[in-house]
Amino acid sequence: MRRVERLDAAAIEKVDLTTKVGSLTLASPIMTAAGTAGHGAELGAYFDLSTLGAVVVKSLAHFACDGNPATRVHTTPSGMINSVGLQGKGIQHWIDNELEPLAKTGAKVVVSIWGRSVEDYRTAAKMLADVGPEVIAVEVNISCPNTEKGNELFAHSTELTAEVMAATEAVGRPRWAKLSPNVGPKIVDIAAAAAEGGAEAVTLVNTFFGLSIDIETRRSHLGGIKGGVSGPAIKPLAVRAVADVYGALPDLPIVGVGGIAWATDVVEYAMVGATAVQVGTATLANPRVCGQLGADLARWCANQEITSFRDLVGTARLEPGS
DSSP states (O other): OOOGGGSOHHHHHTOBOOEEETTEEESOSEEEOTTSSOSSSGGGGTSOGGGSSBEEOOOBOSSOBOOOOSOOEEEETTEEEEOOOOOBOOHHHHHHHTHHHHHHTTOOEEEEEOOSSHHHHHHHHHHTTTSOTTEEEEEEEOOSEEGGGTTEEGGGOHHHHHHHHHHTGGGOSOEEEEOOSTTGGGHHHHHHHHHHTTOSEEEEOOOEEEOOEETTTTEESSTTSSEEEESGGGHHHHHHHHHHHHHHOTTSOEEEESSOOSHHHHHHHHHTTOSEEEEOHHHHHOTTHHHHHHHHHHHHHHHTTOOBGGGGTTOOOOSTTO
């Protein structure tokens, strides 16, 4: 096999990285993951944000939120656990202060929204209805506790998932449902409910429930006690979720998330059905990683004599004996 380093630059440039997520055509399958790239153009200091498929901003509510007490992040083997608590100054502050600088970078923007009730989501969607065309989609983060239902996650219920997605229709642009992996095989039913509620795509997956104990103090490492586990350790679990949903719902576009740090990780997600990916924890260690992944992916494809990223989607052989 030819080594990537020996490839002709022209062969790399011929690789078509464009992809589709529902009705949207993206210049690249690489996106940031909500919560790991700030609310605006922060990563623009490290690479050209316009080269990404989209910048997904940290989840916003129609109200300000202080988040959880410190400590908020702790390292784990092959990843981290966090309990940040969706800190932010709210949608209106973002529109007034963050959107224009981000748009000036040429980036396509996906706004992640969250709420504590169905009405919170409805209000958030209405607030974003009149923003500019640089906001190409809204990612509805339903992997949040629903305080109306005793802290049950919206994404743990097919009924609530469909209800929240339907409530966000007023945003007037494509909606993606970000789902929780903490439901096991039920994630297929949840994804179907999201689509029924109006989701044009699903983002799979959010963090896994976790807990990390300081054995000296016998207390949690996190101020919020329990947290969400992310990073390379969760990748096989997230890939399984993508494969399950794609296998059951092949017409539902999927954005894969979880443990992506290398171009080969992107390829793996594509092969099980994801048409795009989001990069999170790796960005915290290397803020240039999203910019590097696109070039690395093009090199990998050229080395394999693959001329279009889209040719990889759904090509994994998952039949018995494979």
